[in-house]
Every structure is written in structure tokens, then in C-alpha cells.
Amino acid sequence: MFPEDLIAWRWWQRRQNPLRLLRSALRPDTPARPWLAVRGTSPRLLVALDATTPTQLASLVRPLELLGENVAAAVLAPSRLNGVLPGEWTWTEVDGAAHYGAARPEVLDEVASVLAVGHYLPVGAQAEQWAHELSAQLFVVQHGLLTPHAPPLPRGAHLFSFTDADAEFAASGRTDVAHTTVGSQLLWAAASGAGTVVSDRPVYLGQLHGAELPRAGKARAAGGFCRETGAEYRPHPAETDLLSRLQHRRWASQGIAFDRSGLPLAELGRPVVSAFSTGVLEAAARGVPAWVHYPRPPVWLSEFWERYGMLPWGGDPTPSPIRPATEPAQAIANHLLETLGARP
The missing domain is CATH 3.40.50 (Rossmann fold)
Incomplete structure (x- = not known):
């Protein structure tokens, strides 16, 4: 539905909840100033973390953890996050509201890659703006299942997709986006532990x-x-x-x-x-x-x-998704290391 038009997608989203739309019109939210965490000097990687949901932590923080502390990096977040990021970080509040054209901190001048789940939320939108200013490669991690109502990919993005079919679906015929299929970190982790059925009641x-x-x-x-x-x-x-x-x-x-x-x-x-x-x-x-x-x-x-591969009730249950040999977050980390020139 929205292969490229983010504005149309946002308007569609707002119209799905008329009460919320009315409240926001009567009481507009005050744009929040994001926070920036920095590890090392002259970060080459910026991670845009819009929320601390399980899917975003699995998609963005887990690869960051696997990159190792020797890789200088920065994380843009809606607020200061304690105990979420791996290792030691220095936090500062960004001068300006996310999604409203905040000035880029000088410490990010050497950033060559940006990792996000998209540009449809404030922090991701701000990171995308900075990526274009810096001519940095914008990597997008697929963090959920894709429907026709999903937000469009940013211009020129490189998608880390669950499957080739998802990558084709997300691109919607666009030629400005590329992809690498890595699998789902959430499903990879789920497959790490066998479930025990204690009741047949669904x-x-x-x-x-x-x-x-x-x-x-x-x-x-x-x-x-x-x-x-x-x-x-x-x-x-x-x-x-x-x-x-x-x-x-x-x-x-x-x-x-x-x-x-x-x-x-x-x-x-x-x-x-x-x-x-x-x-x-x-x-x-x-x-x-x-x-x-x-x-x-x-x-x-x-x-x-x-x-x-989801199967309807009344027949055989849904089969377990194919589990990639390499942990998806590790595959993302490996790709980032190669892109940044940090791998021997």
C-alpha cells in the first residue's frame, strides 16, 4: 500500500484511531529531545533505537553486543537508557527534538553506517536525516512480520530481511533498496529452547x-x-x-x-x-x-x-520456521564489520 510514501502511511496510521487523532489535535505532544550514547571516540556506527521492545532489542542491541566493545559506536534513543546497552557508554542530551531537524552532534561526523528498524518513528527519522547528511549507508533490520500496511523502507536502504520473499515484498518493486537475508533474531532465539505443552486448552x-x-x-x-x-x-x-x-x-x-x-x-x-x-x-x-x-x-x-508457512486451525500445526545456521544478529554484526572495514 505504501511502497515509498511515508507521509501517506503516517496519515493512514492516524486515521485508524480517530479518538487518538482528536486528542493529538486538541493536545499536541511536545517534541522530546533524544539522547545520544557514545562508546569510544569518533563512532563509525550509529544505532537508532526508537523503543526498548523485545523486537527492537533483539534487532538492534543484540548485533551491537556482538560487534564487541572495540568498535566505536553511538546509539540514539528517545531517553537515557540504563542497563540496556552492552558495556560502558557516555550519555548526552541532543540539542533539538527528534524528527524535527535536530542538529547533528559533531561526535557523529565520522559515522559511515546507520542501523535502524526504519524511519517511521522519531528517532529513526532523525537518524535517517543524519545518514543522508553524512552519506552513510542506512541499514534497516526487519523486526516483525510484514503486511501490506507496513511502513515503506527509507530511500537507498539496505534491508536485513527474514527471508528473500520478505525482502521482495518489502521492496515492492523498488530498485533503490538492497537486502541481505539473515533470518529473524526473535525466532532464532525462540528455537533455542524446546517448549513443553502442559495443557491442550488453546x-x-x-x-x-x-x-x-x-x-x-x-x-x-x-x-x-x-x-x-x-x-x-x-x-x-x-x-x-x-x-x-x-x-x-x-x-x-x-x-x-x-x-x-x-x-x-x-x-x-x-x-x-x-x-x-x-x-x-x-x-x-x-x-x-x-x-x-x-x-x-x-x-x-x-x-x-x-x-x-502459517497453517489454519483444524489441520496440521504450523511447522517450525527454518533456523539459519548463523545467529541473525551475528550475521548483521559480521556485515557491519565488513562494511566498516573493522574485520581483518
């Missing part, structure tokens, strides 16, 4: 917060599945908005049970079902039965299931 992973499918369709799919199979509904951590909370109350009044265990998905030990959650592949990677379920899926969702 759990439906909620995605009410997502904008890719109509809320009513997601509610019908999840509610219908839980009623028909006796599955428990596991709300996504982002399902805190008013409409999601109302839906939860309605389901509870209908007798649908909720998984409130608080256990990480890796420790749940139960079959997993969802419309298109990454959790389906995480469970499959650990050897836990996992399926997808969404009645009368749109064409893009059927193609999504096929691209990732």
Missing part, C-alpha cells in the same frame, strides 16, 4: 490494537473461536484503549475466559492461535502447536499466511 492471542484488520472482524474471529473451542483469550499488552476494554468486558459477560497468568508466551506451555501474530511462529519455533484463525480472510492475509 490460547487465542489478541490483536485488537492493530490497524491491519477491521476491529469488528478481529472481535468476531477471536470471540467465535473462544466460544467454539473453549480457548482462553490473551489480550495484547497494547489493548488498553477504551474500545478494547469494552470488548473485554463484553466477552467476560459472555463467559469467555481470559489468560491473566502474566507468564511470557515462551513459558505458557499451551497451543497458540491468532489471526497473524508473530507469536504463532514463536510457538512453532519452540515446537508448541500453533495455528492461525480468521474466518473468510482477505486476500492479503491468506498470502501472508502462505509466505510465513
Whole structure:
């Protein structure tokens, strides 16, 4: 839907939540000043960390850890992060708001490579601007499963993709982007530990917060599945908005049970079902039965299931994704070392 137009993607995102759009119009957020962490002198690598989510930590911080402390690097983040980055870092607040044209600190003048998950969030957008100013190579790490509603890749980016099929999908016919297939760090880590099934009662992973499918369709799919199979509904951590909370109350009044265990998905030990959650592949990677379920899926969702090898409820479970021989984060680190000329 948005092969190159980031502005159109942002506008589409805003329109998916009218209440949030209204609140932001009435009470605009004050642009925050990002923080810069520096290791060594004259960093050659800048990492743009927009959030400390598991996917961003796996995609950006793990490769940084594997690069080793001898590689001078810098990390741009929304705030000062304690205990997140490997090794010792010096933190300073950047003069200017991220995504609003902050002046580039002189310490970054020798940066030759920038690593990010994209340019659709403030820190990534600022890092992309600096990358172009410095004529630095912008590397983008795929950190989630790709739908047609994904933000476009930055101009001239080099994508570290899960698969060749994902790289082709993300490029959408563009000739200005390149890619290296490395696999998914999150799924690689999931496959490192075998899962144990302690109950046959499935759990439906909620995605009410997502904008890719109509809320009513997601509610019908999840509610219908839980009623028909006796599955428990596991709300996504982002399902805190008013409409999601109302839906939860309605389901509870209908007798649908909720998984409130608080256990990480890796420790749940139960079959997993969802419309298109990454959790389906995480469970499959650990050897836990996992399926997808969404009645009368749109064409893009059927193609999504096929691209990732996700199988629908009622048949064989989703097979474990192919695990690359080299840890994806290590493959990224190796590529960066070669690009920076730091490998013997």
C-alpha cells in the first residue's frame, strides 16, 4: 500500500484511531529531545533505537553486543537508557527534538553506517536525516512480520530481511533498496529452547490494537473461536484503549475466559492461535502447536499466511520456521564489520 510514501502511511496510521487523532489535535505532544550514547571516540556506527521492545532489542542491541566493545559506536534513543546497552557508554542530551531537524552532534561526523528498524518513528527519522547528511549507508533490520500496511523502507536502504520473499515484498518493486537475508533474531532465539505443552486448552492471542484488520472482524474471529473451542483469550499488552476494554468486558459477560497468568508466551506451555501474530511462529519455533484463525480472510492475509508457512486451525500445526545456521544478529554484526572495514 505504501511502497515509498511515508507521509501517506503516517496519515493512514492516524486515521485508524480517530479518538487518538482528536486528542493529538486538541493536545499536541511536545517534541522530546533524544539522547545520544557514545562508546569510544569518533563512532563509525550509529544505532537508532526508537523503543526498548523485545523486537527492537533483539534487532538492534543484540548485533551491537556482538560487534564487541572495540568498535566505536553511538546509539540514539528517545531517553537515557540504563542497563540496556552492552558495556560502558557516555550519555548526552541532543540539542533539538527528534524528527524535527535536530542538529547533528559533531561526535557523529565520522559515522559511515546507520542501523535502524526504519524511519517511521522519531528517532529513526532523525537518524535517517543524519545518514543522508553524512552519506552513510542506512541499514534497516526487519523486526516483525510484514503486511501490506507496513511502513515503506527509507530511500537507498539496505534491508536485513527474514527471508528473500520478505525482502521482495518489502521492496515492492523498488530498485533503490538492497537486502541481505539473515533470518529473524526473535525466532532464532525462540528455537533455542524446546517448549513443553502442559495443557491442550488453546490460547487465542489478541490483536485488537492493530490497524491491519477491521476491529469488528478481529472481535468476531477471536470471540467465535473462544466460544467454539473453549480457548482462553490473551489480550495484547497494547489493548488498553477504551474500545478494547469494552470488548473485554463484553466477552467476560459472555463467559469467555481470559489468560491473566502474566507468564511470557515462551513459558505458557499451551497451543497458540491468532489471526497473524508473530507469536504463532514463536510457538512453532519452540515446537508448541500453533495455528492461525480468521474466518473468510482477505486476500492479503491468506498470502501472508502462505509466505510465513502459517497453517489454519483444524489441520496440521504450523511447522517450525527454518533456523539459519548463523545467529541473525551475528550475521548483521559480521556485515557491519565488513562494511566498516573493522574485520581483518
